[in-house]
Amino acid sequence: MTYESAIKTLDATISKLPRPDYMHNGAGQVFFLQRMQKLADRLENPEKDFRYIHVVGTSGKGSTSTMVYEILRAAGENVGLYTSPYVCVPTERIQWGGQLIDEVSFAAAVEKVMPVVDEIEKTEADWFPSYAEIFFAVSLVAFKQAGISTIVLEAGCGGRYDKTNIIPAPIVTLITPISLDHTDILGETVEAIAEQKAGVIKAGSAVFAIQPEPPIQEVLDSEAAGVGVEITYVRPNEQFDLSLRGAHQQVNANLAAAAARYLGLHEMAIRDGIIQAELPARVELMQEAPRVILDGAHSPAKMTALVESIKELEPWQKLHLIIAIKESKLVDDIVSPLTSLVNSVTITTFQLPGFGSHPPEAIVAAFKAARPELTVAIEPQAKIALETVLKDAAPDDLVVITGSLYLAGELRDYWYPTAQIMEERTLFPKTK
Incomplete structure (x- = not known):
């Protein structure tokens, strides 16, 4: 085999x-x-x-x-x-x-x-x-x-x-x-x-x-x-x-x-x-200019801890959020710690055998209920969402990817390709 x-x-x-x-x-x-x-x-x-x-x-x-x-x-x-x-x-x-x-x-x-x-x-x-x-x-x-x-x-x-x-x-x-x-x-x-x-x-x-x-x-x-x-x-x-x-x-x-x-x-x-x-995906710094933080927070307590960690990274000009949340999770409670901090939100999705992410519209509603003026976009393809946000972000902005370990894993491949991880048998291969 x-x-x-x-x-x-x-x-x-x-x-x-x-x-x-x-x-x-x-x-x-x-x-x-x-x-x-x-x-x-x-x-x-x-x-x-x-x-x-x-x-x-x-x-x-x-x-x-x-x-x-x-x-x-x-x-x-x-x-x-x-x-x-x-x-x-x-x-x-x-x-x-x-x-x-x-x-x-x-x-x-x-x-x-x-x-x-x-x-x-x-x-x-x-x-x-x-x-x-x-x-x-x-x-x-x-x-x-x-x-x-x-x-x-x-x-x-x-x-x-x-x-x-x-x-x-x-x-x-x-x-x-x-x-x-x-x-x-x-x-x-x-x-x-x-x-x-x-x-x-x-x-x-x-x-x-x-x-x-x-x-x-x-x-x-x-x-x-x-x-x-x-x-x-x-x-x-x-x-x-x-x-x-x-x-x-x-x-x-x-x-x-x-x-x-x-x-x-x-x-x-x-x-x-x-x-x-x-x-x-634990407050993981992926790159600079713009700084990108990857974190798998998927509960209210974990999201609160992430927000406290993000604040330690100040200053930044704008905070751009990319988020997807597993379908069984409590959207409002997970989103709540983030709403006052972000300048823009891009909601994306993931799909795995047996389950997937919340419909983006439900997450939009949670953010809009807290901040009606907030810029919220939907891009179902996670890698396209990442590429778009990175293209639009200024060098002194902060990009945060969170909401699910499954989303984190999919987008971490942008910096650490799966083939490299498997070849070196480490989650932190030397050739990034």
């Missing part, structure tokens, strides 16, 4: 399993975890072969996971990193040795997993796993084939019934800030969302969480008490040297450092790992 055929095989599973209203009712919730477990059982339980640092939360999961991974690498640990979703290429979700998984190893893991998936489809069709579950199984097989001993594991949506929660008790569980996101799946209050996140807490695991508001802490403490665990709450008061932009990254660094110190890692490894951590 080639890498190209492996990707095609995985993508074909998306259309076989319509996305259900999972996590909305008790019966459905348990089933999704059972389905992931069935697939793992058929693969002889690769999830039991590793030590884990499990990272859940609403904001900062990817950054915190990457920081912990880089700290462990700096300490000489044999560690892998699993993240979700990908921004540029599927292989970025599986990393070790400071590189993305290579094409041959990826294809070999898919080749091992898919016959089991095919057998489930033939004999127990009701248990056919989702694309996300299959990809997680592929990652476990790949890590096992590579001889990895520890995995830094970023949860997907929620926690309690997330596919990653089939793992045995992690050595460390990290809970990043919790806020409203995926409300169509996880619930419409922060308490309901916290209950989903808290479901990853297991007996025997050391648990660290960024100090939350009292209602969230009450939910977390209740879950922890039920399994005999006490949560250590981290107040992000320490300042670290960072490569990642934004004051909110100090929060993630404090949580990563707390985990590393619990593991007894050297302070130099902690400092070196945190500064080595880089991620695409």
Whole structure:
């Protein structure tokens, strides 16, 4: 199996399993975890072969996971990193040795997993796993084939019934800030969302969480008490040297450092790992004159953090926004932090197997409701939108691309072509 055929095989599973209203009712919730477990059982339980640092939360999961991974690498640990979703290429979700998984190893893991998936489809069709579950199984097989001993594991949506929660008790569980996101799946209050996140807490695991508001802490403490665990709450008061932009990254660094110190890692490894951590589409500076910032903010809390980071980049003459928002998101709440800051808005779209972006007209209405005089344009083709805005922007203007990691990934190709990323096995190839 080639890498190209492996990707095609995985993508074909998306259309076989319509996305259900999972996590909305008790019966459905348990089933999704059972389905992931069935697939793992058929693969002889690769999830039991590793030590884990499990990272859940609403904001900062990817950054915190990457920081912990880089700290462990700096300490000489044999560690892998699993993240979700990908921004540029599927292989970025599986990393070790400071590189993305290579094409041959990826294809070999898919080749091992898919016959089991095919057998489930033939004999127990009701248990056919989702694309996300299959990809997680592929990652476990790949890590096992590579001889990895520890995995830094970023949860997907929620926690309690997330596919990653089939793992045995992690050595460390990290809970990043919790806020409203995926409300169509996880619930419409922060308490309901916290209950989903808290479901990853297991007996025997050391648990660290960024100090939350009292209602969230009450939910977390209740879950922890039920399994005999006490949560250590981290107040992000320490300042670290960072490569990642934004004051909110100090929060993630404090949580990563707390985990590393619990593991007894050297302070130099902690400092070196945190500064080595880089991620695409996190207040990422793509070019100068005009400056372009690429960010995947897709929730109200993440957009607020982005706005604060943008303000740190002042001065600029005008701010031009390019935005697309996933169809399930709350448009008004996401747009709100931006409305007073922007001088022009270009709304675009994206389409992926199984879902797409909000109709541009809904986003226009949100901006116009806040600022009727604002210049708002629609350009459905994202790359044309980018080229047009770059052509019209003055050298001392600021261009911000945001609203979705999927949009960020599509437009990041303008500066970092996919072929270059795959060839160098890094999200930050040297030849930009």
